[in-house]
Amino acid sequence: MNGVLRDAVWTALGTVRDPELDEPITELEFVSSCTVSPDGVASVLLRLPTFFCAANFSWLMVADAYDAVSAVPGVARADIELEGHFVAEEINEGVAARSGFAAAFSGEARAELDELRRTFNRKAALAGQDIVARPLVDSGTTPGQLAELRLGQVAPSAELTRMRERRADGGLPRGDDAPLLLHEDGSPVTAEQVPLHLRRARLTRVSIEGNSGTCRDLLAKRYAATS
Amino acid sequence: MYEKDGEKYFIVDEHQHFWNARPDNWVEGRENLAKGWIDCFYGYHQLAPPETHWPLEKYQRWTLEDYRHDVFEEGHVDHAVLQSTFLYYWYKEGFNTTKRNQMVAEAFPGKVIVNGRWDPREGAEGLRRFEENHKRDNYKGVKLYTAEWYGNSRGYKVSDPEAYRYLDKTRELGIKNVHLHKGPTIWPLDRDAFDVEDVDKAATDFPELNFIVEHAGVPRIEQFAYIAVQEPNVYAGLSVVIGAHMYARPNTFARFMGELLFWVGEDRIVFGSDYGIWEPKWQVEGFIDWQMPDGEQFSDYPKITTTAKKKIMGLNAAKLYDIEVPPECQISAPGTTADEEKAPGEELFIDAGTAAGAQA
Numbered sequence: 001m002n003g004v005l006r007d008a009v010w011t012a013l014g015t016v017r018d019p020e021l022d023e024p025i026t027e028l029e030f031v032s033s034c035t036v037s038p039d040g041v042a043s044v045l046l047r048l049p050t051f052f053c054a055a056n057f058s059w060l061m062v063a064d065a066y067d068a069v070s071a072v073p074g075v076a077r078a079d080i081e082l083e084g085h086f087v088a089e090e091i092n093e094g095v096a097a098r099s100g101f102a103a104a105f106s107g108e109a110r111a112e113l114d115e116l117r118r119t120f121n122r123k124a125a126l127a128g129q130d131i132v133a134r135p136l137v138d139s140g141t142t143p144g145q146l147a148e149l150r151l152g153q154v155a156p157s158a159e160l161t162r163m164r165e166r167r168a169d170g171g172l173p174r175g176d177d178a179p180l181l182l183h184e185d186g187s188p189v190t191a192e193q194v195p196l197h198l199r200r201a202r203l204t205r206v207s208i209e210g211n212s213g214t215c216r217d218l219l220a221k222r223y224a225a226t227s
Numbered sequence: 228m229y230e231k232d233g234e235k236y237f238i239v240d241e242h243q244h245f246w247n248a249r250p251d252n253w254v255e256g257r258e259n260l261a262k263g264w265i266d267c268f269y270g271y272h273q274l275a276p277p278e279t280h281w282p283l284e285k286y287q288r289w290t291l292e293d294y295r296h297d298v299f300e301e302g303h304v305d306h307a308v309l310q311s312t313f314l315y316y317w318y319k320e321g322f323n324t325t326k327r328n329q330m331v332a333e334a335f336p337g338k339v340i341v342n343g344r345w346d347p348r349e350g351a352e353g354l355r356r357f358e359e360n361h362k363r364d365n366y367k368g369v370k371l372y373t374a375e376w377y378g379n380s381r382g383y384k385v386s387d388p389e390a391y392r393y394l395d396k397t398r399e400l401g402i403k404n405v406h407l408h409k410g411p412t413i414w415p416l417d418r419d420a421f422d423v424e425d426v427d428k429a430a431t432d433f434p435e436l437n438f439i440v441e442h443a444g445v446p447r448i449e450q451f452a453y454i455a456v457q458e459p460n461v462y463a464g465l466s467v468v469i470g471a472h473m474y475a476r477p478n479t480f481a482r483f484m485g486e487l488l489f490w491v492g493e494d495r496i497v498f499g500s501d502y503g504i505w506e507p508k509w510q511v512e513g514f515i516d517w518q519m520p521d522g523e524q525f526s527d528y529p530k531i532t533t534t535a536k537k538k539i540m541g542l543n544a545a546k547l548y549d550i551e552v553p554p555e556c557q558i559s560a561p562g563t564t565a566d567e568e569k570a571p572g573e574e575l576f577i578d579a580g581t582a583a584g585a586q587a
Contacts, residue, residue, distance in 0.1 A: 108379070116418070221270050
């Protein structure tokens with residue numbers, strides 16, 4: 001096997017996130033195997049926590065993996081296969097044929113998944129505000145000050161960068177002059193709304209992190225014999 | 228009744244099943260779906276303490292004697308509500324039909340309530356059948372599974388016009404309780420199937436009905452809680468919240484409970500074991516022993532009181548279902564004005580201005 005190319009493929013897979021859990025599929029252990037043949041064919045097998053994981057999120061992960069791996073220089077072809085899933089066949093064939101979600105699920109779906117992806121990027125961006133703003137609240141920043149705070153005034157951190165990326169993917173302002181606190185629809189948060197908004201940001205974070213934990217548990221139980 | 232440290236708890240388990248998922252009930256040509264469904268449930272089962280795990284064979288179908296033992300003898304449950312999930316698409320006789328549930332009710336008279344069900348896609352004929360069944364069974368509640376497969380359809384929203392016709396009928400028949408359960412599919416499939424926005428709409432338009440959202444909306448607890456704080460007729464069902472987290476992810480469980488107590492409040496949270504996904508015994512005992520942990524990540528959440536536990540474990544659901552509670556299990560403390568109390572989240576909501584102003 002081509003070790004250097006295999007590493008590059010793995011790195012590419014690390015850029016693919018579960019849109020709902022907001023974590024890379026490699027860290028979630030959704031990649032059950034990844035090999036590259038001498039002639040540059042990358043074969044990736046994906047697995048999920050349950051047989052009935054939602055079709056739309058599953059599609060996004062397979063399609064994103066296909067795009068990410070195909071873009072790696074030296075990869076001649078990407079074979080991405082989802083296993084053990086109620087619509088694995090539709091997803092695998094649809095992604096390989098680049099047919100799009102609505103065509104692959106003709107009669108059951110009306111649109112592509114851009115809106116779904118945007119919604120979950122915005123949830124992740126809201127959860128990120130809890131992570132970034134909490135230390136400021138703890139150190140005595142008032143609601144009025146928080147409502148006025150711009151991203152450029154917040155000390156740089158990995159969490160801030162991550163939140164900015166989610167905002168970019170969710171179509172929300174992320175420049176230095178963008179407010180730190182934003183509603184999911186991108187509207188600014190007034191000083192009066194700050195306490196409620198922060199609770200809501202935390203609630204969203206609790207939800208995403210909680211779901212992530214349960215998915216990890218279910219995956220570990222499902223593949224206990226093989227991992 | 229469950230007694231601990233001198234306190235007596237009346238236990239109402241508002242979310243139970245009595246299913247048949249044995250291979251002889253799998254629809255030919257759809258065995259992978261029938262097997263996939265029960266295997267998926269069995270995965271969730273593994274999140275319970277290991278000593279409570281069942282062999283797969285029992286998990287696929289258990290007996291009335293098992294039910295008696297697990298629920299009433301060991302499980303501390305005084306009163307149970309059985310919910311139906313049909314799934315005729317891949318189970319020949321259905322998965323967990325009202326008919327199977329009636330069998331349980333007949334075996335344990337006066338202790339088991341069987342809820343009806345409907346599916347808006349069954350149209351006028353379904354509506355007529357529902358009314359007929361109600362005349363026979365006198366439902367106090369219905370269970371809706373919005374991810375049910377029906378013909379070519381993979382699900383529905385409770386805010387669909389067809390669903391409103393059924394909600395109208397439900398109200399007209401004097402049925403008060405609507406249990407909602409989201410699943411992984413919906414029409415159209417490009418939408419988030421777990422989204423609970425439709426409940427918000429229906430709860431506003433049908434204020435006489437109580438909407439009990441199972442799993443407290445998990446995996447969309449963030450959306451559910453925000454809806455529940457604004458809708459006084461929306462309740463959190465603790466099925467899955469306890470079962471999948473209290474043992475497997477205690478920190479997540481504490482945070483979920485903290486959020487629910489904050490947004491929804493102790494008067495609108497009801498216990499459901501989701502039996503046979505999990506047994507009630509460890510859930511009842513564990514919840515009554517449970518307390519919000521100390522430590523910084525929980526410091527914003529309140530400690531839970533014995534009164535709150537009594538309400539959540541039975542008194543709230545007893546009110547919804549008009550179940551008589553023995554005097555020794557009622558809340559004795561004088562001056563309890565729980566009915567007028569707000570969840571703390573509600574105060575915050577009002578402070579932030581109007582709903583429109585605060586809503587993102």
